[in-house]
Amino acid sequence: MMIEKHEDRCLKSCMCHAYVRKNWLGSIVFPFSALLQQSEFSDQIDVLQRAQSFKKNCKAIFPNRRITTTVFNDEGIQILVTRYIKALNPPQQLLDIFLHDSNATLDLIARFVSLIPLMPDTLDENGSSDIWMTSERCISLAIGNKEEHAILLCNFFLYFGKKALVLLGTSMLEGHVAYVLTQETDEFLLWNPLTGQCHKQFDSFCPLQSVDCLFDDGNVWFNIQQNNTPMAVNFDYSKESLWKQLLPKHVQGTKAQSIQPKEIIYSDTNKSMVEDIKNRIERTLKCKMMEWRPKQPTRWNRQCTSILRQILPKLELGTGSFVSCEKESEFERLLQFYWVSGFPIQMPYTDVQSVIDAVYKTGIHSSEFPQTEFALAVYIHAYPNNILSVWVYVASLARHQ
Incomplete structure (x- = not known):
């Protein structure tokens, strides 16, 4: 840093002398990666603002339907719910039991998730102050809330190449629930991660009462169909007349980085x-x-x-x-x-x-x-x-x- 300083130690009759003194105060380095992160942070702020506006608009249409776009991670940072979705490996022990029966393996994995003790919801019922753990933390602590159970099961299904999304709705037995929706060849299946049970869309014994919101690793969709019971819902979320989407199509290709690990490392039980x-x-x-x-x-x-x-x-x-x-x-x-x-x-x-x-x-x-x-x-x-x-x-x- 250069400081220009003028000094005069002579008498008034003398001529004035000027010189420049160099004082070193330190240095600041701006790495290029920091500039990129700052740009990403700015983009993230824009997306979070869009998410809040989207949620407000959805609530204006159907005030009683559930919609969650952002939550806080375990570091207290607000992020999109889409960043929790990523294909993750189930325990190898489960994969080795039914080597030639993929359906039995999926049922067993759903059962495994249901055995993780449930942590009761103690925060905001509207989901605006929710704190969600990663699937790895949920496994390591052996506890999770309803949404964390659904995210874990969804991530396991994605590992098998399934088309899976997290579904938020309500149940006549459990109140607010989070299910996993999978798309098969000619039907949709609804998985309850707290019981491990699977129901077809038109199963009259399915306890799910309402289908309010869907999300995967790329977008969030809010159900704007008049009838939101599972049997009446059209799950084709590509139709904008039926599902209101958070991110427009030109943004969906640029997915935010997942907060999930590359893989889950499991430990043996004593x-x-x-x-x-x-x-x-x-x-x-x-x-x-x-x-x-x-x-x-x-x-x-x-x-x-x-x-x-x-x-x-x-x-x-x-x-x-x-x-x-x-x-x-x-x-x-x-x-x-x-x-x-x-x-x-x-x-x-x-x-x-x-x-x-x-x-x-x-x-x-x-x-x-x-x-x-x-x-x-x-x-x-x-x-x-x-x-x-x-x-x-x-x-x-x-x-x-």
């Missing part, structure tokens, strides 16, 4: 830890069953318990017959002497208390038949990253009079 949890749940449930029956004895039927332990591992993957021929004959002999009433309970593992509460709500412990016996079996199927599927089979046995 088998001894799983065995300890299983034993703890079984011991605790037996003690609780006796506590819940303070005025009556609680007898355990070992033969029935042994049969139930054979059944549970096969329920997880739905493979083969439930019991072997030997166990089946044992069960038939059991039915000659007892009236057996029971059912399996399946749930993602969060803690032991959640399992206790689920068994207590069944009320099976309240049987007042004389000489009632009980059977209880626990099985835990371990998936990578400590994601566990807990099965509890509880049965009551009353002797024939």
